[in-house]
Amino acid sequence: MAVAMKDLEIRGAGSILGAEQSGHIAGVGFDLYIRLVGEAVTAFKKAASTADGADEVDDEPAEVRVELPVNANIPHDYIPVERLRLDAYRRIAGALSEQDIAAVREELVDRYGPLGEQVENLLAVASFRQLCRSLGVTEVAAGPQGLRMSPITLAESGQLRLARLYPGSKYRALTSTLTLRPPTEHGRIGAEAIRDGALLKYCADVLQDVVPQPVLTT
Numbered sequence: 001m002a003v004a005m006k007d008l009e010i011r012g013a014g015s016i017l018g019a020e021q022s023g024h025i026a027g028v029g030f031d032l033y034i035r036l037v038g039e040a041v042t043a044f045k046k047a048a049s050t051a052d053g054a055d056e057v058d059d060e061p062a063e064v065r066v067e068l069p070v071n072a073n074i075p076h077d078y079i080p081v082e083r084l085r086l087d088a089y090r091r092i093a094g095a096l097s098e099q100d101i102a103a104v105r106e107e108l109v110d111r112y113g114p115l116g117e118q119v120e121n122l123l124a125v126a127s128f129r130q131l132c133r134s135l136g137v138t139e140v141a142a143g144p145q146g147l148r149m150s151p152i153t154l155a156e157s158g159q160l161r162l163a164r165l166y167p168g169s170k171y172r173a174l175t176s177t178l179t180l181r182p183p184t185e186h187g188r189i190g191a192e193a194i195r196d197g198a199l200l201k202y203c204a205d206v207l208q209d210v211v212p213q214p215v216l217t218t
Contacts, residue, residue, distance in 0.1 A: 064139070066132070070125060075116065078118075091104045097130065101130070131208075153212075166180055
C-alpha cells in the first residue's frame with residue numbers, strides 16, 4: 001500500500017479519481033483512494049465471513065463520490081514519514097461524524113503542529129462528505145457541463161426555489177440530477193472559477209438551500 005501511495009503521488013491518480021487518463025494526486029486528494037482500499041478490504045472480510053457461514057451485516061456507510069478541484073492532501077513536509085502519513089489518510093477517510101473529524105484534527109495538531117491549507121481542505125472534504133451522506137446525496141462532481149449533484153429529489157416548489165436562488169441551474173427529475181454553472185469569483189461572468197475551500201462551501205450551501213432536510217424521528 002505504501003508503494004502504491006508513492007506511485008500515485010509521483011504519477012497521478014489517473015482514471016480512479018477523474019475522467020482524465022493521467023492527473024496529479026494533489027489536485028483531488030488521496031482520501032478516495034484510501035476509501036477504495038477500505039472497501040476492498042471490507043468486501044474481502046464479508047466474503048470470508050459468508051464462506052465461514054457467518055451472518056453478513058451491512059453496516060457500512062453509504063459511499064459519497066466527491067470529484068472537485070480541491071487541493072486536498074497531506075504534504076510531505078507536514079508528515080515526512082510515509083507510514084504515518086498513510087495512517088493519517090486512513091483516519092481522515094474513516095471519520096464518520098463531525099466528532100470523528102474534530103478528533104483527527106486535534107490529534108494532527110497535537111502531533112505535527114498547525115494544519116496547512118491542504119490538510120484543512122482534506123478535513124473540509126471529509127465534513128462535506130458527511131453533509132452529503134446526511135442528505136442522501138452520493139455524487140458531487142465538476143465536469144464540462146458544470147457542477148453535478150445526485151441523487152436529489154425536488155418537488156415543484158423546490159425546483160422554483162432552485163431557479164430563483166441559482167439562475168442557470170438545471171434539474172432532471174428522471175435522473176434526480178442537479179447541474180449548476182461553475183461558480184466564479186464574486187459571481188462575475190468570465191471571472192476565474194472558485195476552487196478548494198470556497199468551492200466546498202458553495203456546494204454545501206447549495207445542498208442546504210435546495211435539498212429537503214431529513215425528518216428526525218424520536
